[in-house]
Amino acid sequence: MNFTRYRKDFPILTKAKTGRKPFVYLDSAATSQKPAAVIRAEQDWYEQKNANPHRGTYALADVATGAYERVRTTVAKFIHASSPETIVFTRGTTEGINLVVQAWAKKNLRRGDTVLLTEMEHHANIVPWQLLAQEKGLTLKYWPIDRQGKLALKNFPALLRGVRFLSLVHVSNVLGTINPVEKIVRAAHRRNIPVLIDAAQSVPHLPVNLKAIDPDFFAFSSHKMLGPTGVGVLYIKKGRDLEMTPYQAGGDMIEEVHWTHSTFKPAPWKFEAGTQALAQVAGLGAAIEYLEKIGIKNIRRHEQSLVAHAYRRLSRLPQVRICGPDPRFRSGAISFQVTNMHPHDLATLFDNYGICVRAGHHCAQLLHRKLKLPATTRISVSVYNTKKEIDYFISTLKAILRQWSRPTTSS
């Protein structure tokens, strides 16, 4: 399947205000670029549909409510959730995780309880738990990774002993590792451990079926899946919502307000206080339609071939050390280290050639401590990237390495 034809759908590929040519964007794991259909959907919302859903009695309010709720159905179908009522709109993955920590864990976990995380978590799935652990006296445990950058699975059910909650990443934003979440959730559920999955890096790149994975909570962001910033999704399994307090309180999430107390709407509206990011939700709907038009399986195949190609060519360079497993076990990202070269220098020099790569700890300081690296350089791909771009990235890297080793004794 030729993916080059999708490039014309992304205005920024020709209009980016960097003054650099070519413009090669290899940082989609940070945020993806947006197709015109998504940008148009936001504009259409303001031009044709804008009213506050669930509130007005006029025709336009019905249009707004209908459009807003239809996206909920689109999302539910996209990830094979049991019903639209399991889908809560949030501001992003980070808010989704904070919501679970504040509205479920704070109420249901007690002093001395253990929460299991993994060594490959993003800060968004570590720090909210640390704050709650300090507040409530919880213990945090970290599931170790092996030398290939995969979760150590040997004897892992033993790790679950005494654990009251498991929160883990589906796809690592640094290593690219795809965790076998189906198997892990099954083992956790056998011990009645609820599971939250940080799916920020999986939903944009892999076919996701919640009927098969069966998590209790599942959080992801729109902006990493070709959709607008400012909106995300938290799936809450039916029944778990009844164990939760509201996260934020305010308009639209209530049924009746009395002088001393209030009653709340059922999920998902119970968790959507105040006016939501309406135009962005419309944009998210368009993003999912766009992904489905291409086919998420085709996207997976395309991105895997790009990553495998980059992996193969990078591993031939003796100065390069790739972090994480071989391409079969990874999604659309590769982080690597170059001998005697700091990632920030590398990223700055790539920028001179119009190539956007990420350098730093990628919001995963614990993982970098484990890898014994202060920082890494990361490339990550999406539908608009091509094999030609990967070849350009490799030839540029070779040129940079040649220049870097040039002596400075002259003059």
Added chain:
Amino acid sequence: MVTPYNLIVMKHYRHPAHKGRLKKPDATFSGANYSCGDSLTFTVKLDRQKRVSEVGWDGTGCAISQASASIFSDLIIGKTLAQIQKMRSDTLVNKLKLPLSPMRRKCAVLPLYAITKEG
């Protein structure tokens, strides 16, 4: 042909001045840039007038912060700590003779930050 940085930066990066910690320093200063994991430690000896007579520094980081630390270590000899703390960041950054983005400017001012934040 695009060159990696310039000769000033590359020379200081490859052959840094005053690299290594002093054994019995009169003062020690450290600073870190958490966004990239760079960290620098400066050790200095002071003469009777409280001026820096010897300096030794150590740390890991990108070429910009390493070159800047090398240049900085040259700059502070003969100055009192109070004088160093009043040094303007441009004084240091301009010595690199390199256009820097806001993110990379932070790398360049790390040595100064290490000393001023403890002042």
